[in-house]
Amino acid sequence: MADNNNISPANNDTELARLIGESLPDLSKLDQTQDPLLPHLFSYKETVTSQTVSINSEALWDSISGEMNNPAEKARVLQLSPAVKRYLMAAAVLIIALVGSFMYQSYLSPVLIGESFASAEVIELQDGSTVTLRPYSKLFEIDNTNASAMYKLEGEGYFEVTPNPDRIFSVQTVMAEVQVLGTKFVLSDWGSTSSVYLQEGRIRYTALSSNQAIELEPGESSSVTENVQSPQIQSVNEDVFTDWLNNELVFRNESVEQVFSELEQHYNIQIQTAPEVAGEFLSGTIGLDSLSTVLRDLELVLGGTFTQTGPNSYVFNPGE
Incomplete structure (x- = not known):
C-alpha cells in the first residue's frame, strides 16, 4: 500500500489532493496561495452556490392549497358526459332494485311455525285461529300484519279462522291459495292435488298458475291438479275431508x-x-x-x- 506521508514534492496534483483531504470538511483552512489551482476551485464553488434556489416552504404550501381548493379544477374533475351519467344512473337503479328485491324476498321468506309427525298437531296462531295439522304436515308463516296473515301449507290441515273483517287470512299450497275472512275449512296438498273443503263461512280459492278463482259456500269443495288449472265447485260429503280428524x-x-x-x-x-x-x-x-x-x-x-x-x-x- 502506498505511503501517503512520503509523497514526492514534484507531484503537484498529488500534493494538492493531500492538502484538500487534510482540510475536509472545512476547505476554508486551505491557503489559496499554496497552489495556483485553488483559486479557480473556490471561484467555481461560489458560482454553483449562488445558483442554488432558496425554497420558501410557506409559499410552496399556499400554492398547493390554492390548486386543491380551486372551484374550476373541481368542476373539471367531476364533470361527466351525459352518456356516463346515464350509465351511472342505470347502475344505481339496478343496485337499488337488487337490494330491494333481496330485502323483500327475505321479508317474505316462509318461517316454519308448526309441524306434525306420527300424530296430528294443533297449532294456535297469534289471532286465536287454530290449525290442526294432519300427520306429517307443515305450516309456514309468510306474512303477519294488522291487514293480512299469510301462511303456506305442506300436507293437510283443518283451519278454524277467527273472524276479522278488517284482515285478510290466506293459505297457500304449491298450486293454489285460499283467502278467508272468518271460516272453517280443510286444505290439502298431497298426491299432486291441492283440494279445499269449506265447512263454514266464505273463501276464495285461486289456482296460482292460471290465476282463476272461485268462491265457495259451506259444504262445497274444489281442487287443482297439475293437469287441471281451472277450479270447479263440487258438492261432497263433509266426512270425506274431515275423516282424519276422527x-x-x-x-x-x-x-x-x-x-x-x-x-x-x-x-x-x-x-x-x-x-x-x-x-x-x-x-x-x-x-x-x-x-x-x-x-x-x-x-x-x-x-x-x-x-x-x-x-x-x-x-x-x-x-x-
Missing part, C-alpha cells in the same frame, strides 16, 4: 290410487302398485289406528298383499 279414512267411490296417496301422506310412506289396481274404485271406512292394521284391512278388500321394500316404502301385489 282418526279414520272415509272413501266414497274413490280410486285406489287416491286412497294410496292419502295413506302416503298420513303415514309418510310410499306405495307402488300395478296400473290396473290403481284404477279400481273403493267405498268404505278404515280406522287409522296403526299402519299395519290399515294395510291388513286393505289386503282383505283388494285381495292381495303388501310387501315392505324399504323403511318407508311398500309394494302391493294383487292376488292371482
Whole structure:
C-alpha cells in the first residue's frame, strides 16, 4: 500500500489532493496561495452556490392549497358526459332494485311455525285461529300484519279462522291459495292435488298458475291438479275431508290410487302398485289406528298383499 506521508514534492496534483483531504470538511483552512489551482476551485464553488434556489416552504404550501381548493379544477374533475351519467344512473337503479328485491324476498321468506309427525298437531296462531295439522304436515308463516296473515301449507290441515273483517287470512299450497275472512275449512296438498273443503263461512280459492278463482259456500269443495288449472265447485260429503280428524279414512267411490296417496301422506310412506289396481274404485271406512292394521284391512278388500321394500316404502301385489 502506498505511503501517503512520503509523497514526492514534484507531484503537484498529488500534493494538492493531500492538502484538500487534510482540510475536509472545512476547505476554508486551505491557503489559496499554496497552489495556483485553488483559486479557480473556490471561484467555481461560489458560482454553483449562488445558483442554488432558496425554497420558501410557506409559499410552496399556499400554492398547493390554492390548486386543491380551486372551484374550476373541481368542476373539471367531476364533470361527466351525459352518456356516463346515464350509465351511472342505470347502475344505481339496478343496485337499488337488487337490494330491494333481496330485502323483500327475505321479508317474505316462509318461517316454519308448526309441524306434525306420527300424530296430528294443533297449532294456535297469534289471532286465536287454530290449525290442526294432519300427520306429517307443515305450516309456514309468510306474512303477519294488522291487514293480512299469510301462511303456506305442506300436507293437510283443518283451519278454524277467527273472524276479522278488517284482515285478510290466506293459505297457500304449491298450486293454489285460499283467502278467508272468518271460516272453517280443510286444505290439502298431497298426491299432486291441492283440494279445499269449506265447512263454514266464505273463501276464495285461486289456482296460482292460471290465476282463476272461485268462491265457495259451506259444504262445497274444489281442487287443482297439475293437469287441471281451472277450479270447479263440487258438492261432497263433509266426512270425506274431515275423516282424519276422527282418526279414520272415509272413501266414497274413490280410486285406489287416491286412497294410496292419502295413506302416503298420513303415514309418510310410499306405495307402488300395478296400473290396473290403481284404477279400481273403493267405498268404505278404515280406522287409522296403526299402519299395519290399515294395510291388513286393505289386503282383505283388494285381495292381495303388501310387501315392505324399504323403511318407508311398500309394494302391493294383487292376488292371482
